């Protein structure tokens with residue numbers, strides 16, 4: 001039997017990675033040192049791009065059933081509205097922020113994994129590892145101190161911000177801890193707060209952000225002064241609400257009261273040999289924008305399809321070398337955006353604050369800028385242009401460019417009429433020829449890691465062109481159909 005992949009850490013990222021690998025029938029072990037899952041609500045939002053990727057794995061429905069649709073976000077200066085963002089503007093089958101506490105997200109992922117035959121092995125800690133000729137030898141330590149040594153094909157470190165895998169690899173987690181202190185409260189809140197809107201209020205004395213969770217349960221976060229900050233009392237939370245949100249609100253029934261500081265850190269490479277990092281093990285940043293967990297889950301989706309093709313012998317191991325540059329580039333971008341949002345919100349100097357408010361109220365009037373901000377939050381603007389996997393063979397003009405996210409469309413494959421994203425669930429790349437009328441299907445192109453399909457032109461997809469699309473629904477490359485051989489040759493380099 002082939003050696004399993006070892007996933008270390010059953011947080012949202014490790015669970016997602018194990019699930020995406022299982023979808024392709026890859027043998028997986030998933031270990032976590034904690035005796036039980038965390039009951040903390042931490043990340044509250046699953047953004048549209050992550051929902052799309054869950055859908056590509058046929059797994060989105062239970063999340064939609066467990067969550068609540070958030071339709072927008074409002075940024076205010078005191079009581080004055082600066083920007084109202086409508087998530088319905090995003091071009092996605094899921095045009096909303098799915099509000100769902102992280103412990104629910106983890107529970108749904110755990111259930112989906114169990115249905116696919118994988119149980120999280122708890123109280124099992126990765127204590128050491130070393131790469132061998134054919135894989136990685138990992139030492140696992142049980143709660144009673146006894147040890148197990150196992151051989152795995154690849155080791156995936158999804159073990160969070162204090163990652164033992166990252167430490168063992170000797171990778172620097174470069175960055176800084178911001179000076180500001182924050183309190184966090186999950187409480188029930190009576191008052192005129194919208195149950196489907198995120199509200200961010202900038203006051204001269206600090207920020208307050210309000211996120212709906214479910215019913216009248218809300219997450220409140222705010223920055224507080226003082227060098228040392230402890231978990232707030234309910235009275236302190238109420239005082240913060242009165243001061244920054246206005247009267248008419250009553251916080252009660254606290255579920256989680258906590259405090260934190262913001263770290264902005266990242267490794268500069270996500271893999272060494274057969275060992276990979278994903279999620280907080282590789283990057284951590286401000287919660288502004290709520291991108292931490294989503295970015296980590298998208299690391300997982302990026303790595304899983306590549307690893308599956310390599311382990312199935314349908315691609316060469318050089319394909320795995322594209323994981324680090326692709327995801328590190330995205331990590332830099334997310335860190336930068338969250339950092340800017342945080343620093344802008346934290347401005348204290350009155351003149352700078354006035355300037356900021358002016359810029360944001362202008363932004364509030366520009367539909368184009370609003371849409372850009374919405375796409376950034378929803379992570380639908382992320383792309384892999386410039387990646388070694390996205391060569392520009394022929395300039396495609398106004399259509400999709402290599403590295404772009406590919407919209408779904410109706411198509412015909414050897415299996416019959418279907419949709420592009422349904423085809424991608426097979427974990428293979430799709431070679432899509434577009435024409436009006438539909439081109440004839442070229443059966444000779446149906447290869448091991450590849451499936452061919454034909455479709456009518458759609459926005460982004462031009463008649464007379466062929467598109468090579470990755471299993472995570474990003475475009476590898478495209479060319480006029482007459483030059484299709486160039487596309488196939490480009491993919492050959494990864495086989």
Ligand SMILES: Cc1cc2nc3c(=O)[nH]c(=O)nc-3n(C[C@H](O)[C@H](O)[C@H](O)COP(=O)(O)OP(=O)(O)OC[C@H]3O[C@@H](n4cnc5c(N)ncnc54)[C@H](O)[C@@H]3O)c2cc1C
Nearest residue numbers: 009011012013032033043125126159160279280290292293
């Ligand atoms: C207070 C707070 C609020 C947050 N709010 C948001 C938010 O609003 N939006 C957002 O997107 N993100 C938010 N985050 C961040 C989000 O929670 C993280 O990005 C997310 O949990 C990262 O998931 P992960 O799977 O990479 O790591 P983790 O969730 O940290 O999971 C790592 C797992 O690895 C296990 N582990 C560690 N070491 C070992 C070992 N040696 N062997 C075996 N197992 C090991 C741990 O037990 C743990 O279960 C918040 C975080 C905090 C702390």
